């Protein structure tokens with residue numbers, strides 16, 4: 621599979637699940653982290669440590685607040701425009717594929733005045749605009765973009781320098797490389813790729829954007845209430861946040877974002893090279909513009925759908941699962957997140973060359 625949680629993290633969680641604290645060798649608390657109150661000392665400590673680790677890894681300035689929220693990234697599709705632009709205010713969106721589409725639909729659903737500054741329909745979302753050409757419009761509350769389209773495999777390599785704050789769905793490439801946070805007014809990322817298990821969404825919001833929340837939403841949908849509550853407005857997804865904390869510790873131990881970036885380049889490089897070379901070239905094809913190919917989700921096609929089905933089945937038989945492209949686009953897709961060892965990508969690249977030779 622795409623391998624989204626490091627083995628070491630899973631093993632520690634296994635021990636802590638029944639006896640919190642026992643994983644580190646000492647005497648545990650005699651119960652699991654999920655059983656304790658979210659206001660208990662150990663759980664508050666876990667929560668605060670995870671927040672602090674994230675700040676440290678991102679070198680986040682003080683004018684950004686970090687929240688762990690429920691509802692995944694999907695809930696943010698509606699919560700963002702509802703908080704910042706529900707009263708018919710202007711917002712700019714870039715339509716880069718399947719995930720951007722959902723964000724746009726929810727912004728419209730809550731009554732924002734949605735303007736598309738980019739629409740990739742004509743190129744079937746296989747490329748992105750040159751960031752230098754992307755500008756927000758007059759009076760826009762924010763410009764939304766999806767830094768990595770998980771299904772289409774297109775990834776922004778640089779941010780536009782636009783007048784409005786950038787709001788970014790970073791669900792599938794968050795923590796995969798160092799980046800400058802200053803253009804971002806709000807960053808959100810569902811955890812289940814590089815951060816932890818599904819069920820928690822990381823939200824990072826800048827103070828000036830926080831002040832724009834108009835306060836007319838339901839309690840949960842107002843970011844300011846979450847900030848006031850120290851990211852514990854309600855009972856948070858405690859176990860998920862505990863896991864996020866472990867993954868962040870693991871990432872720090874590996875060398876943080878610089879390490880993640882080096883590995884992501886290597887892993888994806890192995891696969892894009894195999895696509896370009898296998899079978900003498902031309903056996904595999906990647907539909908994505910070379911300038912915007914994702915380091916997290918490598919999409920590719922074989923000469924026929926029959927061969928694709930055979931490729932996916934034979935790879936699965938060798939333990940390489942999950943290579944089927946999303947049902948909406950077909951083809952093949954290798955998701956290679958932080959927890960994927962380099963050997964995993966190498967094994968797939970080797971398999972691709974072998975398969976092309978045998979089935980060419």
Ligand code: PLP
Pocket residue numbers: 691692693694695719766768769770789790791792810811818819
């Ligand atoms: N945005 C992107 C880019 C995603 O890849 C996903 C899920 O895969 C989502 C949003 C939705 O996340 P969730 O399922 O956590 O709501």
